[in-house]
Amino acid sequence: MKQARAFTRGWLRASVIFGSGAAVLAAQPASAQETASNPPIGSGEIIVTAQxxxxxxxxxSLSVAAVGTEQLAANNTVTLEGLQTLVPSISFGNDFNFAKLFIRGIGLSSSLPGVDPSVALHVDSVVVSLPQAQLGSMFDLERVEVLRGxxxxxxxxxxxxGAVNLITAKPTDYLSGYVRQTIGGDALLLQTDAAISGPLAEGVLARIAVQRIDRDGYGHNEYTGSQIDNAKQWSLRGxxxxxxTEKLSLLLTGELHTEDDRALAVKFREVSFPDTTIASLTALGQRTNADGSQAAFASKVRNLNTNFDPINDRKQYAFTGIAT
Known part of the structure; x- marks a missing residue:
């Protein structure tokens, strides 16, 4: 697995959902109650694999919260950060490209490469150990399980x-799919989610899912005038x-997530650094000219004031195989 440098944060104020076109059949999202791999145990029961x-x-018997497909889509939860609004006791932060996931106040408090987190993240039972690599995979999910403690x-x-388990939507034995278009927000968001699933041959099932996010920036670089904290992301999973045989199945998965925008810049606030000198600003990265002149904090909390724009160029990919 390879990872690069950042993560995008945002809130969607308004959205419009459009139905799929003729190219894809009506949506049949896999839910916690109806999945190809985990048949329902009882009517209306939510099925989890926490144990x-x-x-x-x-x-x-564990303290488990499960969030299904419909709830994730209704809240447009496309990042780990968005789980904060859906699951009690979970909080999220990031700096210097590290995902800082906390459950009940316990999590990663360091920004040094190689430091292990205190909350485990799994995608289809495969651990994602590096906090730099925990910022993708939040698309086309069957459910999210959060285990506290x-x-x-x-x-x-x-x-x-604790642990966070992302369970992706699996191939179905019938043709199904969806296309969902989301538009909204003061920082204009254009988001497309799509998936198609079905049988290819006897005993061979497949599913392809894609997500595209294109969003304007939440702030500006006051020195260069460029937008910052925007989003240009592609995600693909197959x-x-x-x-x-009836008793053996093999699931092969490939996943790719890319970002190329001006997100995740570290912002230093003047209130946290009283009586800061120009030399200190330069050391903190808030520099402007080479001689340190005109160095200053941004006038608004979402803005920067620096002579270079932030760079967020990330590529994450993974290949897994699961035999059952």
Missing amino acids: KRAQALSDV PQGTLYGRNATG HLMLQP
């Missing part, structure tokens, strides 16, 4: 605060499920 096996949420027994090291 490494399919169980009704009401039968799990120490989870070392089942999830090993780095799960002192599943291929092979079922050679």
Whole structure:
């Protein structure tokens, strides 16, 4: 897995959802109650795999919160940061390209490369250990499971605060798909989500999902006049499920997430640095001219005041195989 430099934060104030066109059939999102891999245990029950096996949420003895497809889509939750509004006891921050995920106040408090987080993140049971690589994968999900409290027994090291499991939507044995277009916000957001799933041959199922986010910036660089904290992201995931026998299945997955925008700049606030000198500003990265002249804090909290624009050039990819 390879990762680069940043993460995008934002809030959507208004959105309009459009139905799919003729190219894709009507939406049939996989839910926690109806999945190809985890059949329903009881009517109306939410099925989770928090204890490494399919169980009704009401039968799990752990402190678990499960968020399904419909709730994620209704709240347009496309980042880990967005889980804060859906799940109690979880908080999120980022600086210097590190995802800082906290559960019940326990999480990553360092910004040094190589430091292990205290909350484990898994995508389809595969651990994503580096905090720099935990900023993708939040698209075309079946559900999100948040386990609060120490989870070392089942999830090993780095799960002192808890664990977050992202369960992606899997291939279906019938043709299905969706297209969802979202438009809105003061910083104009254009977001497209699409997926198509179905059988390719006897015992071979496939699913392809894509997400495109293009959003204007939330602030400006007061020195250069450029927008900052904008978003230009592509995400792509492909599943291929092979079922050679009734008792054996093999799921092969490839995933790619890219960002190329001016997001995630570190912003220093004047109130936190009283009586700061020009030399100190230069050391903190808020420099303007080479000689340090005109160095100043930005006038608004979302803005920067520096002679160079932030660079967010990230590429994350992963290939996994799961035999069941």
